[in-house]
Amino acid sequence: MSFKAPVGQIEFILGHIVPFAEVAATDLYGEATPETASAILTEAGKLASNVLAPLNANGDHTPARLENGRVRSSPGYAEGFRAIAEGGWIGLAANPEHGGMGLPQALNMAVSEMMAGACLALQLNPLLTQGQIEALEHHASDELKALYLPRLIAGEWSGTMNLTEPGAGSDVGALVSKAEPNGDGTYAVSGQKIFITWGDSDVTENVCHLVLARLPDGAKGTRGISLFMVPKLIPDADGRPGVANSLKVVSLEEKLGIHGSPTCVLSFEGATGWLVGEEHKGMAAMFTMMNCARLGVGMQGVGVAEAALQKAVDYATERQQMGPIIRHPDVRRMLACARAEIFAARAIGLACATAIDLSRATGDAHHAARAAFLTPIAKAYGTDTGCRVADMAVQVHGGMGYVEETGAAQYLRDVRITPIYEGTNGIQAMDLVGRKLADGGEAAMRLLDEVLDGAKTAQADHGELANHVWQAAETLREATQTLLERDQQQRFAGAVPYLTAFARVLGAHFHLRAARVGGTDHVALARIHITRVLPHYAGDLAEALAEAGDLEALSDSVMAGEFGA
């Protein structure tokens, strides 16, 4: 059996768990009626299941390769990308002014999840192109918008994001790429960028690089960085791809997974670039791109988790060892917990997406704060769930899971990048306990109030489950209060387990709501989550609140394995 896009599961969450109806009630997103949403999800589901999923193994078996300095993509990827472009999926949430559909991010993220579950390596291309579209919509001049947006939205050209350099990863401010004014309004961009996803390809006629570089008068650190559009082929007067720009693909990385996605080392050698946004304000523009991409990456994790779980369930149904192994309690436990975690991660991601939509549509700062708070959780928990479920799927396959032919291992290898790129999950967690608690905990407490209110509402019909959720939320509230009293360095030491605990509690909250409004299946799944997945919050919070000083007290030598007398 092959991948079936989870259209029904997504519709349930949009219809009953997150405030998508509120989104559709705004002027901005009035077109996103339930009927339209359903039609869109169904259509995207068909694309994912029927067109993209069959390409997934191709990329793994026949990786993208470099030939005479140009990338040749994996078999079928060009056709797959074309199908995505022609379906209008790249511009789903983009401004109609430039050819987009102007639909909510909630739908866009749901579609992204399904495409990522079908073929992660290929879906990275539209995901990054969408990020570029968003950055240009917010920061580019009208001229640049008019030139690039229609072509990116149509999928004629694709977009990349050039931050990382050999000496500048998480610390973007350390970058050394330079841009010098050419005197004609353009800039000469020079430097080497690494880990550039889809940094070149033959699936589009042009590749548009958004590059961070420092102007001659740019200060050190992140405040002196500017953003430039540097196209592979410089558009001619008619906007058609013209002469080649001064940049080249130095090499492709040989990676653990997503072999169908060419990860390039790019060298810019005085390449012609156009400033995007203001001088020295490149980081702000890049963050626009990254915030969208972060949620998108979280949904990639959910998508791969869905695909891996489906594969594991199929195998467990067919594989006979004293009856089908899906009847074995331990296998059932693994599959059931995975299904519960996927529901939770998907609901968190779509809750984040609807908060983004409501923020845009209403301008209400509370929605913006909610979206900002949920983004690192959606990214980290979505991708952790992706890895955990893909790992579980290998385990359910037993020895067959370790054999590449089966395909289970590919999900594990592919999804392993997601907790790393777009800001490692450690960075996400630091963002959560740093910037996102900098409001004195207001956004966190609002969310927790919702959880506590939800538990009270569920008390009558689901008393036992509601009590668990209430208790967990209350403990999390206290832990949040404790963290707020600590300085940032101390918070950082417990950031990751704190984020995980928050995700467990939010997940339980959404499950509890599903138990109330869904059928018996949702009650059964909520029980699995609340009695088996949620309870680990206790250990997470103990770890989150453990003495930060203990980590300093342990010497580097001990970590390396050398103990003193």
Added chain:
Amino acid sequence: MSFKAPVGQIEFILGHIVPFAEVAATDLYGEATPETASAILTEAGKLASNVLAPLNANGDHTPARLENGRVRSSPGYAEGFRAIAEGGWIGLAANPEHGGMGLPQALNMAVSEMMAGACLALQLNPLLTQGQIEALEHHASDELKALYLPRLIAGEWSGTMNLTEPGAGSDVGALVSKAEPNGDGTYAVSGQKIFITWGDSDVTENVCHLVLARLPDGAKGTRGISLFMVPKLIPDADGRPGVANSLKVVSLEEKLGIHGSPTCVLSFEGATGWLVGEEHKGMAAMFTMMNCARLGVGMQGVGVAEAALQKAVDYATERQQMGPIIRHPDVRRMLACARAEIFAARAIGLACATAIDLSRATGDAHHAARAAFLTPIAKAYGTDTGCRVADMAVQVHGGMGYVEETGAAQYLRDVRITPIYEGTNGIQAMDLVGRKLADGGEAAMRLLDEVLDGAKTAQADHGELANHVWQAAETLREATQTLLERDQQQRFAGAVPYLTAFARVLGAHFHLRAARVGGTDHVALARIHITRVLPHYAGDLAEALAEAGDLEALSDSVMAGEFGA
């Protein structure tokens, strides 16, 4: 920096944490004085660090391959195997009567851990050969012993273990391979076996297969299975490899990792075999082999975890992002917890090994029961720790961890087999809550009494830590009592989290002992474990005791993603 065998860490555990001194005080193992042990560990450490570790990448880059029906091993592997054989390491714990050194398993397992950390794919060969030696020592006729043991112990021949068939994995009793008497005391063995590790090679002059097959009058299920020695080349009258037996290597599996270890599909086509042990009692003999191998696999997990952590610490020390990243609280947290978990997993493995040694040396049933109880914990927790730490090491490397060139990903791919083979970790956990609690919990309670006593002893100097450990052990005792009141199917539903909780508590117990008898470094590390790793027992036990019926209540369709109305 390359792999440094953890000789000092192992010596500390043998000297202060597990009763190795008691082992050395027995008549059987009187030669294992501290000086001898230290010399042996130092020598094995040099072999691991200097000879084996440099081969690790070779196997990954140039996998074992099949050429004209014979396996060609990876570059340098033959020399590496020769160095292991010539050091006498294969026969370290084997009977001196046939050329072994007759030393304790505790030393053998420590040496295995170091070799596995250095080069897992190669170390599998001696590990399986040792398992075969042990099975032959216990079950083979004197004639077979005299013929095979000296050559296996010398590493002239190697040994394999042939259980699995396409339709018989965890359910060994489903196997269909047959053995028919030839009338001359030998048997004609026929059938297909899969997942045969080092099922052929050019590193030894002969390969000896122990094969499970059914005699014509063998009953269905595991009770009708017999064990046969089926050599690749039939020894001639002088015991030299003679004519080729009727068996062939059908193919090699393409796997996620351990590419240097040839995983064979073997076809036995009326191959000549000799009965090992009694007719229809093959499973008992195979279990001898498997029990030893299970602990050995647990130590493989520990070994790879050690290697991966060392690599991550090296990288974190060198990599600068606003200072070396080892100074960042979240990176420190990951490294520190990994070091704490490795100490715990290693101590559990060596505690199991000393229990095996004491059981053999004294005949005391309590030691045997302790060894039996600790074996599944050592296997599952050791290998889970291997996977968790290797995964952490990739994360610490960031984007570089996803690039194969770095080598971090190889550890993750290689170690991923260990929770699967020699009985999946789910099978280990079911063994723990099934067979190993079948004594009414006596072995479990004895261990927990030790933990509680240890906590009392530590009360004076390490009150806070001791209290945490005491509380955890007490909760685990109650949970064990609850499990004992449930039927086996119900226990199975919580088996894996129960095993994990037990490992956490045992690990904390050993850390607390280290805090008492080691220096300040051990106090610091014990704090990390007891405040950050141990507390997750609460969630584990909640999951272990969750209603088994909930898993039945959740339909297969929901697991597959299809919810009812």
